Amino acid sequence: MTPLGISSCTLTTALGAGCAATLSAMQAPRTGLAPVRFQGVPLTTWTGEVAGVDAVTLPDHLTDFDCRNNRLAWLALQQDGFLEAVAAARARWGAQRVGVFLGTSTSGLLQTELAYRRRGPDGTLPADFLYEPTQSTYSLAAFTTQALRLSGPSWVVSTACSSSAKVFGTAARMIAAGLIDAAVIGGVDSLCLTTLYGFASLELLSPEICRPFDAARSGLSIGEAAAFALIERDSNTPQGWLLGVGESNDGHHMSSPHPEGAGAIEAMRAALADAGLQAAEIDYINLHGTATPSNDAAEAKAVVQVFGTQTPCSSTKGATGHTLGAAGGVEAVMVLLAMRHGLMPAGLNVQQRDPDLALNYLVENRLAPMRYVASNSFGFGGSNACLVFGSEEA
């Protein structure tokens, strides 16, 4: 692909709101995970809850969109000068030439879950429950488009935990096809009961803090997050470059990865080919690394096949939790920060590295310049995506 400059980016996770808070947590390093408090859920698990979401108020003309997911989106959009960067892009290209492509898995579903607790005697949902601006999977992109006063094409990609990685491919294609000149991309997923109880039902939630790539890892910790990036045809202020996108499917199982990582291998190879890079040129890999026994085992096998055993790599989910449909976007912004500051982030919470996972997995921060990095995101339904970023054009 033609390299695309990322003019602005921001993220809000359990580590804090904005890039500075995230960077300082990465440097410490510290985790944002804590035992679950959300909605008094009686599960034994840890979550990465974002502070202050309940107190966020949406702009007056957008109050129909009020739900946890859009509050989190709005909190994130106000960080790091992102609104100003989008305003400049709107002025430069025109509102109709800026697309909005965002990933989410559950959108405003919490609103529906809570509405089901307030059904009338005849079973009806309360009058204040609005489907389109909250529960609809598209709600996130509709809200963001209106909040940013854009009027280009928009949609939500919802492929579970690869969603907000895949939107980078969507934006690249739409720009290459000449339909738009810039796009706001990223993803938002917020805590809800469906994912907490759902992952619990699959026995994929760890009762303790998640420990990606640890020998005794016992499952994931769910997080919530919002991440946004502004990508432009001809960026005046590139913070980093999108160089390649690889997408594939396992075609194997709805909720388990292919045991040898066959689809993941195809996604990583496709991303490298798209970037025109060799595996040896990648300086750091941000792993999907959910800390489920099967994900980390399959991903390690796949990474070894493509990159060998020496490339420094880590999962940042020990810090943020698994932010599901937002994970690809969050980790994209984290690797852009990592490149800018020459910081390969440690994988947190490792007590004993799994000797069967033959990767150069970082358990301590490493200060080193990075030119090219890769980021993996895999999801239910066998959906895989790998993104390659550069600190400069390839």
Next chain:
Amino acid sequence: MSGLRVWVQGIGLLGPGLNSWPAALAVLRGAQAHSLAPTVLPAPARLPPAERRRAGAAVKLALAVADEAVAQAQIDPGTLATVFSSSSGEGTNCHALCETLATPAPMVSPTRFTNSVHNAASGCWHIAVASRASSTSLCAFDGSLGAGLLEAATSVQLSGEPVLLVASDSPYPEPLHAKRPLPDHFGLALLLAPAADAHSLAALTITLTGADAPAATCTDASLDALRRSIPAAAALPLLAALAQATPQRQVQLDYLAGVGLQVDVEPIARPVPEGAA
């Protein structure tokens, strides 16, 4: 701008009173009035028995139209990239999960949770046909058909490979139905290719337009009611144009409040199979 040019190699269709693409041709051409019979969803023959039992309406619908388009195009689905677009996922699943989660000690079904993802149909299809090719799953509420068409057409153009587009919607049960009323199931599939070959049915040229142009309507009032009430049925003017033997210019489709889609349709003459309807 010249627009996105792609070729249609196969079409799948299933909706109220529209039982397949060949069965719907007479209605789409205006030779026969549309009669509103409930959509009949076939069992997904491609799925292994266990998955077939678990498959909900949304999966059955998507797989049925996907199968029809692939069969018509005579293409190997094992290497085929796909785009699935839907305004919602499996409505009955979502309802059952929300009902469970409203109880004091929820016992969530792992199968229901797994199949609650928006990309359940995509996952099932790729498992059924053993395809590792790229697949994406989209939602743009009432504009989901337009989003899918743009994603599929740009993917065809950029990859130089065929892409199967599936746009489908299924209704929610009550009480969600009252909040999001969709009258019935409606799905279509278009197998889109970057170049013409012996299987090509038509060439499409797709452009983005402003919101000013009103969408094309269906002459048949019953069909037009479907167009206005089910997101995927926004494709009906395009399907009607594809059913014609002559080029249909500037077919305007609904997408978003601020953005429309215009499609030029140039059919490639080929005989309709005897007794296909």
